Amino acid sequence: MKKEKNITTETSILNAAKSIFERKGMDGARMQEIADAAGINKALLHYYYRNKQLLFEAVFKSAFLKLAPQLNEVLNSDASLNDKIKGFTKNYISFIINHPYLPNFIINELNRSPEFVQKFISEKHFPNIQKFKQQVTENVNDGKIRPIKAEQLFINIMALNIFPFVAAPLLKGFLSIDNNDDYRQLMEERTTEVSNFIINALKV
């Protein structure tokens, strides 16, 4: 007789929940739809995750923990500033091409409940800007890059990498691109375009 939670069921619920929540958000998602996607029925969702809120939090946490370590890489590795910018841009864009809903999901849910961030800032992999700040200051003092606040540079790096995915439908409209492959190609060009842009912007 089985007495423990079925790990297969639990996994397929979580995967189904990710897929639905990431596309429709907390408010738009329906437990029924998640159950259907997981190939089980509603009651089981509650058996495994008690309620919608807890299921949502499991999904959100998982999404957040996929992104955070990559940001940490920019901020806390020992690489040079140039290498960090190049490496992050390259890795991040190819990662997101495979998870197109992630950034919008996170950003959006955080806007609906900003206090949610608090739950994560104590986590081990939560990005911390101290080291990056120091590195930027040194580079400025050594005359290697033009004067810029570390915070502003950090925001610029995030913006140039993340925004095109978050705002894809809007940008597609403005650029008159109705073909997904065309947009995807633009994104792939950005793996080099973005780091060139930033590095050029930092020249003295």
Add this chain to the structure above:
Amino acid sequence: MKKEKNITTETSILNAAKSIFERKGMDGARMQEIADAAGINKALLHYYYRNKQLLFEAVFKSAFLKLAPQLNEVLNSDASLNDKIKGFTKNYISFIINHPYLPNFIINELNRSPEFVQKFISEKHFPNIQKFKQQVTENVNDGKIRPIKAEQLFINIMALNIFPFVAAPLLKGFLSIDNNDDYRQLMEERTTEVSNFIINALKV
């Protein structure tokens, strides 16, 4: 005897709806909450706008038409490339500081129903990139800026200006900023920071 719709009521409904929809989105908003904010009752909402979807569309359209003309300015004015970048950045950021929920609202609802863009691309003030494209090409050919695709430059301008508002809670977390005024000050610095960054990035 009054026979026409009361313009005051209609306006206060629309204003209330804007405030609620822009913060909570289509799915999260409640008709009751909108009615309360407008100081009337639910039935009147339906009297004026028939149903939630139509009320939402009125709000969305109004939001979109506030943003679109500003983008159009970047794309279709006769100013030089440099002036466009400076002007847009300056205007846009100060505009958004007064409408902090707008960009996230638009981006997010467009992600939920991307086909919505279609409703607007025939509008008079819908941004068109043709002229901008030509201008960038000329500048590149004349050796005034380094080679860059107009599409990529456009995306970069949008990203650097809009993203910091869309992702405010996330960035506040990463930068350990819990004070709204501190963040706002960062944003105000960007009115010059962003255009410097872009113009530097374009130097040959």
Add this chain to the structure above:
DNA sequence: GTCTATAGCCAGATAGAC
């Protein structure tokens, strides 16, 4: 552990009085 059936609530929408 998984299901069916249903409780209980809440939101959008309508009827009808004033």
Add this chain to the structure above:
DNA sequence: GTCTATCTGGCTATAGAC
């Protein structure tokens, strides 16, 4: 044009059989 009262459906959550 504005209100109160109510219908109707859909959704989360639980009870209880297997």
